Amino acid sequence: xxxxxxxxxxxxxxxxxxxxxxxxxxxxxxxxxxxxxxxxxxxxxxxxxxxxxxxxxxxxxxxxxxxxxxxxxxxxxxxxxxxxxxxxxxxxxxxxxxxxxxxxxxxxxxxxxxxxxxxxxxxxxxxxxxxxxxxxxxxxxx
Numbered sequence: 001x002x003x004x005x006x007x008x009x010x011x012x013x014x015x016x017x018x019x020x021x022x023x024x025x026x027x028x029x030x031x032x033x034x035x036x037x038x039x040x041x042x043x044x045x046x047x048x049x050x051x052x053x054x055x056x057x058x059x060x061x062x063x064x065x066x067x068x069x070x071x072x073x074x075x076x077x078x079x080x081x082x083x084x085x086x087x088x089x090x091x092x093x094x095x096x097x098x099x100x101x102x103x104x105x106x107x108x109x110x111x112x113x114x115x116x117x118x119x120x121x122x123x124x125x126x127x128x129x130x131x132x133x134x135x136x137x138x139x140x141x142x
Contacts, residue, residue: 003072010065013058018130020055021093024100025123031107032116040110047104059097066090082140086133093129 024047031043070076076083106112135141 003069006065006068006072010062010069013061013065016054017058017062017097018126020050020058021097021100021126022123024050024055024104025119025126028103028107028112028119029116029123032112032114032119040107044108047107051101051104055097055100059094063090080140081142082136085142086136089129089133089136093126093133096125096129 027043027047027050031040031047034040034043103112103114
């Protein structure tokens with residue numbers, strides 16, 4: 001029963017984390033388009049609160065609940081390569097998360113040198129990761 005609780009909490013944490021991963025780059029789009037200081041300050045506050053208050057705790061919770069599930073069922077590693085592929089994509093996702101954090105710091109220092117078009121494309125990357133991860137977990141193709 002504990003395993004199912006961990007799984008449920010893992011899924012909730014993932015949903016919260018991805019909500020932030022989808023929304024923060026969208027804020028970057030609008031921030032890059034803003035022209036007045038008041039708007040830039042407002043976006044900096046929103047980005048900081050989203051990253052620190054939602055994304056970081058959700059990422060940590062996702063990882064802890066996932067580690068808990070693996071600890072309870074270490075045989076998952078023997079079930080095929082799907083878990084190894086999923087964990088590799090999770091590592092890439094953590095890197096993307098930290099890239100978002102680095103970009104947030106650039107905006108906070110008013111040192112952004114990228115256009116809103118860049119952030120529109122940057123915003124699509126976690127969608128691809130989510131798609132691949134869900135397919136790996138549900139279909140278990142290998």
